[in-house]
Amino acid sequence: MRYDPIDKSLFTENRRRLSEILKPQSLVILNANDFMPTNADGTMGFKQNSDLFYLSGIDQEETILLLSPHHPDEKYREVLFLRETNELIAVWEGEKLSKDQAREVSGIKTIYWTHQFDRIFSDIIFVAETVYLNTNEHTRNSSLVQTRESRYITDFKENYPLHNLSRLAPLMHQLRAIKQPVEIELMQKACDITKLGFDRLLKFVKPGVQEFEIEAELLHEFVRNRSKGFAYQPIVASGANACVLHYIQNEKTCKDGDVLLLDVAAEYANYASDLTRSIPVNGRFTKRQREVYDAVLRVFKHAKSMLVTGNIWDEYHTEVGKIMESELIGLGLITKDDITKQDPEWPAYKKYFPHGTSHFLGLDVHDVGNKYQRFEPGMVFTCEPGIYIREEGLGIRLENNILITSNGNIDLMEHIAIEAEEIEDLMNR
Structure with missing residues (x-):
């Protein structure tokens, strides 16, 4: 892979931590993601199953990982199956991982080729009492595509109907x-x-530039620094486009006097970052744009200060909502009467700030985690308030990535310009 090698101790430690919370005599089965088809013989780019990568560091298709920490035969406690290369694959796709290379990446000693799976699996499955199978249980998941994992679950239930199944997710x-x-x-x-x-x-943005040209500038810089590219579909939204929360067409011309909302960030070694900035296309905010920008920035700073150990999701978002109410009143967008008469299920501020303030971040942009669990050191959240005024064609959002520690938090994007004066200064140098 183009990223620098990752210390295999990360994956060894991740497997150890998982083993500690498994039921006795258990077996964990993880499959790599599929290559997703496009048309004819085309495929989309490969993205590894995040859980498999987390436990092995293997970034290759057709990989299977078995973990059976209590197996009587030590060599079967961690087993990795890889797609075996051959001359045809080497010519058309390039070499696949050798067993020695996979051991160096993952720290797993016992490695077989995928075509050996059935024979080896029979030595492992019949001493397991509980089998952990994996599914995508993210609260936002709405995919209708059947994955390799879901196909495997169907096959497993048919072939081994009497084993106890548990959820790995x-x-x-x-x-x-x-x-x-x-x-x-x-x-x-x-x-x-x-x-x-x-x-x-x-340095590149100015009136007349196309949104997709900005996307291209970003991609160039990301890839030349060993990233695969964007961590998610980039949003480059000028003017009224910024009021469409998931605007991804990136096809319009940036006009003099508009604000450009950029929700764009790089991945590295499968780990995501998530940045949003709003900048004036001509290098200077108007008075009104600056008022709204500063209001969002104040909410951002308040929200960021609450991303600390011991806080909890719903209480945090409730407090951010109260701060946003005050700012929207100051901007003349809502009134105290609007708040008095509001629907508690859809507060008045939601007209101009309809999304949440934070989400987990990690191997996935909307990473996994439990919203009912109090914040702990080591958690990483986005912080991304915004105000979207459709009647003014103005949308502003600001977003950084925040690491919670035992002594407050650390902004992983603190070195990226966010103050309005700093943005203007950098654009006008």
Whole structure:
């Protein structure tokens, strides 16, 4: 892979932490993601199953990981199956991992080829009492595509109907929510690459530039710094486009007097960063734009200060809502009477700030975690308030990535310009 090698101790430690919370005589089965088809013989780019990567570091298709910590034969306690290369694959796709290379990446000693799976699996499955199978249990998941994991669950139930099945996802959510030091380093690297892209576009943006040209500038900078590219579909939204929360067409011309909302960030070694900035296309905010920008920035700073150990999701978002109410009143967008008459299920401020303030961040942009769990050291959240005034064609959002520690929090994007004066200064140098 283009990213620098990751210390295999991360994956060894992740497997150890998982083993500690498994039921006795258990077996964990994880499959790699599929290559998703496009048309004819085309495929989309490969994205590894995040849980499999978290436990092995293997970034290759057709991989299977078995963990059976209490198996009587020590060599079967951690087993990795890989796609075996051959001359045809080497010519058309390039070499696949050798067994020695996979051992170096993962720290797993016992490795077989995928075509050997059935024979080896029979030696492992019949001493297991509980089998953990994996599914995508993210609260936002709405995919209609059948995954390799879901196909495997169907096959397993047919072939082994009397085994006790358990859900792996809750355990992985618990573990992945707390980032290890190496993970934080990788996320910081993604943030650093994102900064390089943002600094580059500040010199590039001007009236007449196309939104997709800005996207291209960012991609150039990300890839040249060992990222695969964007951590998610980039949003480059000028003027009224910024009021569409998931605007991804990136096809319009940036006009003099508009504000450009950029929700764009790099990945690194499969770890995501997530940045949003709002900048004036001509390099100077108008008075009204600056009023709204400063209001969002004040909410951002208040919200960021509440991302600390011991706080909890719903209470945090309730408090951010109260701060946003005050700012929207100051901007003349809502009144105290609007608040008095509001529907508690959809507060008045939601007209101009309809989304949440934070989400978990890690191997996935909307990473896994339990919203009912109090914040703990090692958790990483976005902080991203915004105000969207459709009648004015103005949308402003600001977003950084925040690491919670035992002594407050650390802003992983603190080195990226966010103050209005700093943005204007950098654009006009």
